[in-house]
Amino acid sequence: MRWVCVVALFACLFGCAASVGTIVTGKTRPPIDPSSVKLYSSPPRQFEDVALVSGRAGSGWTAQGQVDNAVAGLKKNAAQLGANGVLIETAGSQSAGAVAIPNGNGGFVLAPIESQVVKGRAIYVILE
Numbered sequence: 549m550r551w552v553c554v555v556a557l558f559a560c561l562f563g564c565a566a567s568v569g570t571i572v573t574g575k576t577r578p579p580i581d582p583s584s585v586k587l588y589s590s591p592p593r594q595f596e597d598v599a600l601v602s603g604r605a606g607s608g609w610t611a612q613g614q615v616d617n618a619v620a621g622l623k624k625n626a627a628q629l630g631a632n633g634v635l636i637e638t639a640g641s642q643s644a645g646a647v648a649i650p651n652g653n654g655g656f657v658l659a660p661i662e663s664q665v666v667k668g669r670a671i672y673v674i675l676e
Contacts, residue, residue: 570625570670571600577630577672585623586673588635594675598631602667604642614664615639622666631670639666 574597603625605617618639626634644663648656 569602569604570629572598572629573600573669574598575672580627580630580632582620582623582627584632585626586633587619587623587668588633588671588673591635592633592671592673592676595633595635595671595673598626598629598670598672600667601625601634601670602665604663604665611641611664615666618664618666622668626670629670631672633671633673635669635671636666637668639664641665 576598601622603618603620603622605614605621622634626632641662642665644661646658646660649659651657
């Protein structure tokens with residue numbers, strides 16, 4: 549039973565890589581390289597909406613590492629739709645459940661698992 553908990557803990561810590569959700573709201577284009585996708589905190593002058601996207605990462609040694617993983621997933625998803633930008637709308641943490649860890653006395657301690665979530669609009673920028 550102890551090994552099951554250890555395996556479950558490692559699966560949650562290292563197997564929960566960036567996951568991304570998408571709702572297409574506009575015209576998609578051929579895929580581009582994710583490194584070409586630019587992040588925006590305010591809208592550029594002229595752009596077209598492509599999709600609503602979200603990235604969630606449960607892996608990373610720090611909260612910033614998790615945010616970086618979530619953003620990487622967000623940019624990858626936008627790039628697959630041909631969007632060259634993401635207008636960031638929200639970023640924060642979200643509960644992803646808990647894992648039972650043996651306490652050495654035959655019992656278990658529940659440890660909460662939080663993941664970082666980033667949401668935005670995938671956009672095609674025409675004029676910055």
